[in-house]
Amino acid sequence: MHYSTFVVSMLAANAAAWRFPHGHHHVYTEIVTVVAPVTVVTEVAIPTTTSVVVAKPTTLVTKKVTTAAAAEPTTVVTKKATTTTTVAAAAQSTVAADSSLTADQQSALDAHNAARSAVGNADLVWDAELAAGAQEWATYLVSLGSLEHSGTADLGENLYMQYGTDAPYTNAVAAFVDEKSLYNGEAISETNYLNFGHYTQVVWGTTTKLGMAIASSSSGETYVVARYSLPGNYIGETPY
Numbered sequence: 001m002h003y004s005t006f007v008v009s010m011l012a013a014n015a016a017a018w019r020f021p022h023g024h025h026h027v028y029t030e031i032v033t034v035v036a037p038v039t040v041v042t043e044v045a046i047p048t049t050t051s052v053v054v055a056k057p058t059t060l061v062t063k064k065v066t067t068a069a070a071a072e073p074t075t076v077v078t079k080k081a082t083t084t085t086t087v088a089a090a091a092q093s094t095v096a097a098d099s100s101l102t103a104d105q106q107s108a109l110d111a112h113n114a115a116r117s118a119v120g121n122a123d124l125v126w127d128a129e130l131a132a133g134a135q136e137w138a139t140y141l142v143s144l145g146s147l148e149h150s151g152t153a154d155l156g157e158n159l160y161m162q163y164g165t166d167a168p169y170t171n172a173v174a175a176f177v178d179e180k181s182l183y184n185g186e187a188i189s190e191t192n193y194l195n196f197g198h199y200t201q202v203v204w205g206t207t208t209k210l211g212m213a214i215a216s217s218s219s220g221e222t223y224v225v226a227r228y229s230l231p232g233n234y235i236g237e238t239p240y
Contacts, residue, residue: 057197130211
């Protein structure tokens with residue numbers, strides 16, 4: 001046998017031995033490829049909505065009267081007649097725009113007065129002292145992180161919160177006045193005012209002054225505080 005033939009024979013034999021190591025037993029090697037399932041996650045954008053929060057109306061006011069005064073029906077009649085006359089005369093005038101107010105503040109004052117005019121009550125005027133007190137409380141609400149009434153004596157107070165800084169004064173008044181649809185002229189009680197007390201404070205007949213302020217948090221909440229003098233929502237009375 002030639003050398004080259006011997007080498008070829010040896011290679012072939014080695015290959016056969018590798019393929020059939022036991023002679024008569026065929027060994028098959030099966031390669032299995034395992035593919036892990038792939039989960040496809042599709043991100044769906046959640047629509048952003050503007051949320052607003054309105055606190056319950058300011059604390060009710062219980063008017064203190066003597067027994068004698070309560071027993072005299074003429075006292076009530078005289079008071080109502082005087083108030084009606086005053087309101088009727090005042091309703092004829094229009095409060096001029098206050099140049100010290102921002103456009104949003106003026107819009108809020110105008111919205112108050114439009115609601116009041118609709119029921120025959122006199123316009124409110126903006127009061128800087130009320131606004132300063134409202135500013136202090138609005139700043140506190142930011143640190144508190146929620147709506148809570150101050151309990152300030154002899155003042156009415158409406159609170160509001162929204163996300164963002166777009167027209168917070170105007171938006172707050174719109175939310176207050178929106179309760180008008182829930183009010184049917186009934187006297188204020190300890191329970192029913194929760195449904196419409198923001199609105200009745202806005203249009204309360206003996207209220208003459210308004211001050212409002214805002215403060216915003218780092219997380220985007222804008223708190224609005226509205227202060228009123230004289231306060232409204234007297235138990236047993238109506239706003240007009």
